[in-house]
Amino acid sequence: MSQLFIILSPPRSFSSVVSTMIGQHPQLYGFPELHLFVGDTIDEVIKHHETRRRPEGPPGLLRTIAEIHSGAQTTSTVLKARLWLDERRDWPVKKLYDYMLEKISPQIGVEKSPITVVTRQFIERAYSCFPTANYLHLTRHPISARKSIIEMVERKRKATKVDPSSGIKLDPLRFWFNTHRNIMNFCNTLPLGQSIRIKGEDVLSEPDLYLPQIADWLGLRTDSEAIEAMKHPENSPYARVGPIMARGGNDVKFMHSPALRPGKIREPSLKDELEKGELKDIVDDEFAEKLINFAKQLGYR
Structure with missing residues (x-):
């Protein structure tokens, strides 16, 4: 398989916990949200985030560079990571991916950036970079996804003190519909076996059933030790809030409580x-x- 395994899901689809669980497999390396497929070059990626009032760049990317270069995510190592990126703003996104994948080799990278599915252009960019990658379409029930999106928007508004009456009104159900349609239309173009679709509720409700299936589909180990490792997302270096300049990279609620909670998720x-x-x-x-x-x-x- 390709050196990169790509999870396609909209925001609020259990992607942080599910991708981190999968990334804890001994043969995999779970990246946080890299947000790299929004541009063709590092410069375009940084400028994309600058327009969204994030001049420091994608926090998950900064944390990843800090981790693979220094083995730690601190204010100092994150600052060094940003300076390192600034010196390579002309690099194509594919070159940066190849660099990071070489650093984590022989493990296979697990990429999950919900922004990738917002437009077909971003998805196509992911495919152009990694045409042989395996793609997992991760879903969540539209009603619970809607509720979670509303909570996320309200939390961000309070944190940034933005007037709730200002800005574009997000329609969570149409957003859910459009993004999943983007993913489905893309996956339908892939050869049989290159993509699968799985409900986030199923993975979290019955991990002992579904995690081995995912590992087997990827051609990875399915022994009890490997599956047990996947049930401990809290062991990921990205399963906590990052340092200043790079506090994000995963869902905030997940980073504050990353351990897998047993039980059936209601639909x-x-x-x-x-x-x-x-x-x-x-x-x-x-x-x-x-x-x-x-x-x-x-x-x-």
């Missing part, structure tokens, strides 16, 4: 929520029908 009835819940007067009948049919294709009742 609400989408039809009931659309017909009887608060969404009844928000979602029109035409989109509701499209949403239900599409959710069924992804395995949700």
Whole structure:
């Protein structure tokens, strides 16, 4: 397989915990969110984040460079990582990936950056860099994803003290629909076996069943020691809040509580929520029908 395994999922799809679990397999290396497929060069990536008021660049990328260069993520090593990137702003994104993959070899990198699926252009850039990579389409129920997106937006607004009435209004259900459609349309173009789709709820509810299946699909070890390692995402060097300049890189809630919590994750009835819940007067009948049919294709009742 390729030296990179790519997880495609929108934000709030259990991607931090699931990707970190997978990345704890002895033959894999779980990266945090690198956000590299937003541009063709390091310069374009940094400028993309500057327009989003993150002049320091992607925190997950800074933490990764600090970790592979210094074996530690501190304010000092992160600053050195940013200076190192500044000196290589002309590098193509593919060259940076190849550099990092060489550093972690013989382990295979696990990439999960939710921003990749926001546009088809970003997904195509990922494919152009790694056409032989394996791709995992990770899903979450639209209702619980919607709730989580709303919580994330409100938390960011409070943290940045942005006026809630300002800015673009995010429609979580249409965002869920459009991003998963982007992923599905892309995966349908791949040869049989190069991609799989899996529900995040299934992985977290029954890890002993689904983690071996993922490892087997990737051609990796499926022994009890390897699977047990995958059940401890808290052991990842990125499963905690990073230092100043690079505090992110994964979901905030996950970084504060990264251990796997056993138990069955409930999947609400989408039809009931659309017909009887608060969404009844928000979602029109035409989109509701499209949403239900599409959710069924992804395995949700």
